[in-house]
Amino acid sequence: MNLRIISWNINSLRKRIDLLDYLSEAYTPDVVCLQETKVKDDQFPHKAVERIGFPHRLTNGVSGYNGVAILSRRPLEQGPVRDWCDRQDGRHVHAVLQPDDHDTPVELHNFYVPAGGDEPDPEVNEKFAHKLRFMSEMELWGAAMPQDGAVRVLVGDLNVAPLESDVWSHRQLLKVVSHTPVEVDHLNRIQRAHGWIDVVREVVPPEEKLYSWWSYRARDWSDSDRGRRLDHIWVTPALRPALKHAEILRDARGWSTPSDHVPVLADFEI
């Protein structure tokens, strides 16, 4: 089967329902994983999303903040729900993509890692401490999952840009939350704990600058191009041979009333 997965921090689903419609028309993804939906489950715009082409949906939205969702053209089975850092925060949703008869099931994890506030010191900044704690739990979670050749996909706004080429200036961002050594170290440990493969960097060489987020505060996001690659699609080694294509949809930052994040896309032939 062909499988196109998109991950996107949409920064309010209700505000950008038309952009989701456009994305769906233009790229025909089989699965869309959203972060920062900013909508409670009981207010989720199910009808509009269904009309756009996603009859199957899983949501985890608890407030006007955070919130994640998985939208799919294929049937989904809800995976076990769990808390992270003892909070009900809407930062993780888990689905198993129901296979056709001869296909293997695909386990999907959609994460929204805490942004971490401004000060990169867990002693004085509770948000940064929460971010590191959340990532430590992700590492334990990944290490505890059997590495049994299962086909798994982890996507989301991980709020860390790991490589030097994932930020506009490595030197100037070393003390900026999202690119500090302690965060990069945490992200690398999560990756190693379960052998996750970063599919975009399988396709784009690590020397090449690549971003998925540009601040709203820049005068001209494209001209200054001070971006960071915060959004990721990872897969288990079992899925690596099936990877056909991956890209970051940079142009989406130039859409009208855009999110500050752009979609990340990956194609598999399983």
Next chain:
DNA sequence: ATGGTAGACACTCTA
């Protein structure tokens, strides 16, 4: 060193 913008919600918090 500072402030710049965007969204939810209803005061200010989060990013």
